[in-house]
Amino acid sequence: MTTDKNENLMEKIVSLCKRRGFVFQGSDIYGGLAGTWDYGPYGAELSNNIKNLWWKMFVSLREDMYGVDAAIIMNPKAWEASGHVSGFSDPLVVCDKCGHRFREDQLDDKTKCPDCEGKLGAVKQFNMMFKTSVGASEDESSVTYLRPETAGGMFVNYKNIQDSIHPKIPFGMAQIGKAFRNEIAPRDFVFRSREFRQMEVEYFVKPTEWETAFEEWRQVMLEWCKEIGLDSSHVHELEVPEGDLAHYSKRTIDFEFDYPFGRKELYGLAYRTDFDLRSHSAGSGVDLSYFDEESKERYTPHVIEPSLGLDRTILAVMCDAYREEQNTEDTRVYLAFKPKIAPVKIAVFPLLKNKEALVEKAREVYKTLKKEFGAVMFDDNGNIGKRYRRQDEIGTPWCVTVDFETIEKDAGVTVRDRDTGEQKRMSVLELISHVKNELGS
């Protein structure tokens, strides 16, 4: 029997993340810092698995993609050219009475302060880029910004890629990295934070061929959602209406996800025309046009941008993986991660902690599996039931127990499946082959 997991789902997930070591509030012992989050051991492993999977699918296994890792602090001229200095802002209102600050477009009643019912001041545009000063002086000339998106680091390297590797259009660049936005009201756990991680592609195409590329990337993104185990009934494509499109975009699809706090943007896929290369060419004075050998035409490449938030991915994956199973005595909570993204693949237990022969054999099995899969844990703490519960809550697909039959009858180990709770006896070699098979799927 399954209870209604959706009741207070966000609270449950935030609590589990902290309790089990997935995500902590940033600078926690100092009372935190609003809008920042620290990933603990299981959150860091989950992040690594998702990043590696993304890089494999979006870069390594393709022939037309080039990865980069650009600096977070860029020359401010790049953000002037891209329009971020003048236009990357949110509407800010301040309460005249209590001084609290709000994003005007997030207020239900735009006349009264939601905290003290005081009068709200006039709306001001607040630039969301974090400023900093580079070099040993603090005069205006040295002011720059932390990148508000990873995209900029790719556009400024378009020419470097062309000059060094000479790829033919269509080709793309990819980057995984941090971006920073000074949100007026960070909220919803890691969904809207001030420091976040993006996985972005800028794909350069011939102007007349943008529709084909757009459709191809749309399919890749849907496949990606499956690959990480999202329930496809929770992912919705929203064709952004023409009137709502950014000024440079001719078509955008938002991939929305049913988060516990509502249907919200998970990913975006935008056709950005030649806006970016044209702006950076104008801003830098560097020619960013492309000569197409095949058609003998010169043009500024157009851009298709699949943009994925890593933190939003992790939250979506956690929401979909979260399960509650009502038993006679208690509720079993487990995270049904796809094995390939699970932070720990296998946990190895000796049936009893105080029987040396069991512990010795379990250590031997553990070492073999650890060498093979890396993400393997040894656990001899508490009774087996408690150890199962602990592994369930971090989403470990397989728990392996070494018992008396293992050592006395050479009868293999028992392997317990996280989702079904079923136990099967098999040899360690059979287990390795079973796990390899499941990780490949």
Next chain:
Amino acid sequence: MTTDKNENLMEKIVSLCKRRGFVFQGSDIYGGLAGTWDYGPYGAELSNNIKNLWWKMFVSLREDMYGVDAAIIMNPKAWEASGHVSGFSDPLVVCDKCGHRFREDQLDDKTKCPDCEGKLGAVKQFNMMFKTSVGASEDESSVTYLRPETAGGMFVNYKNIQDSIHPKIPFGMAQIGKAFRNEIAPRDFVFRSREFRQMEVEYFVKPTEWETAFEEWRQVMLEWCKEIGLDSSHVHELEVPEGDLAHYSKRTIDFEFDYPFGRKELYGLAYRTDFDLRSHSAGSGVDLSYFDEESKERYTPHVIEPSLGLDRTILAVMCDAYREEQNTEDTRVYLAFKPKIAPVKIAVFPLLKNKEALVEKAREVYKTLKKEFGAVMFDDNGNIGKRYRRQDEIGTPWCVTVDFETIEKDAGVTVRDRDTGEQKRMSVLELISHVKNELGS
């Protein structure tokens, strides 16, 4: 015959990095931004390979290590407690005449400006942390810093790890991430930059057992240098003399490397006593002591810190891998990377571009290898000699050519070894097994 590669080695490496797509100047088309660098496709792959190898050796294959990924922007109280706000500074002098700024400890003659021979002003302490302002107001209370080292993000999470995972001492935390220092004089390519990447461990021990842990990590670091292919005769351990130790450290070894610009710090291994946890406990008011179940003692854990710079690693690896081989017609330049860190493992060529049967077969071989290894390239551009040179310069260990014997006699492919230039004929299956074997070593 080998020419003297050391002549102008830095120039050659910087030039190769740009020409072939390893490292570009940050914000290049905008004239750069001093002290920032962007990694291009091969630099990003090389970085990923080194990061993954480090994570495997320092975290995944160990039983006592926990990874984290903490925020770059932290509560400023953390940097007050750690001493960075008051003391993380370099001595700055400004020339009275031309206004240029210098790091006083890097000047040979401390009386005259090296640029215009003008009089230098008094030495001031310049704090190297980048400042920024968090939230919608810019008053003092919202000022914070970009982390100047990844270490801080681990210390503030010590308690979270204890509370969620309950590891027993000794155990460690690990993090790979960016750190920022507003260097007065960034220099020597990626060696001293303003934005850089660290791979750090904080290892918590019982106060009486620091020497054992220190020695263990010392061995791990030496093993690591071998693992990534550094020439051990270029790595030197410098026991930092007592008078030069940081005030909190009781012992530090600098692992220095023979860079073309001199013997400089590559890595550090420091015994930091209980300075960090004690400072953060005092600063936050949170108890960070540990109760040792075995000895029934309560103590503040002491810390061993192996600290590795990723960018310095990449530069060291490039320097040691760089080779010049004088031939009758020209000089062959190649990067003798260990296969496991090489950005591209295999390049596949059809002997001729205009023979459909060769191209078709080469595509088939390419696809098989790509699926198996990911980092595989297809190249049909120019004659075979040119293709070899191109792959040599990015350090591809194996070039595979599909020729007429491959398609007419089913005679396998020719596999050319990057370092020896030798060519061997083998089946694709034999090649896969050969490459797997070499990658494992």
